[in-house]
Amino acid sequence: MIKKQKDLSHDELDSTDLQILRKLQSDARISNSALSEQVNLSETPCWRRWKRLEENGYIEQYRTVLNRRKMGYDIVVFTQVSFASHEVELTNRFEELISGFEWVQMCHCITGNVDYLLQLVARDMDEFSERITLIRRIPGVTAVQSHISVKEVKRDSDLPVEPVP
Incomplete structure (x- = not known):
């Protein structure tokens, strides 16, 4: 039987979860290896937390921000x-x-x-x-x-x- 992960509410996020969210928000292209170093976790637990944050809807999407002026929108x-x-x-x-x-x-x-x-x-x-x-x-x-x-x-x-x- 597969155990379903419990959905998180904001008050159930710990300081490590918040650190992960901060880092991902500032650099969505960060590797799991670099992220795990920055939040002081080994790679596997870091990856699991990252995936749990995605599955629970804290991370909606990853996107690239284009330069409006370079795209011609003045x-x-x-x-x-x-x-x-x-x-x-x-x-x-x-x-x-x-x-x-x-x-x-x-x-x-x-x-x-x-x-x-x-x-x-x-x-x-x-x-x-x-x-x-x-x-x-x-x-x-x-x-x-x-x-x-x-x-x-x-x-x-x-x-x-x-x-x-």
Whole structure:
């Protein structure tokens, strides 16, 4: 009989698990050998912990961060989108369409005076104009307000990895 590993909750992570998560978050390409050295474990227990963290959903994916400017995306825009009506069909369709646009890097349904906050990229102002026009034409959208980023002060997707107090 195969013994199923128990799912972990955040408060069940020990300091070694947190160290592993910190190291992987800063360098997803680290080898198990280098990781085990840095967290003071032998390779097999380190690998087992790493795999357990993956299986329990603490590690969702590994990815490469591309240089936006080298890829030709000189414009970053934060766009607020409002709906007059919050019919489920309209908002579901909006979310489905937005999820399909690669140039929308982030989309959050938010509280306050607007319904959604998007972050998108464009190569130039003409492309930005085309993209905003596409968003404006989505059924249900009644207002769009955009803010073009002048300077990126901080860009980081790392989460704080700390023990629960």
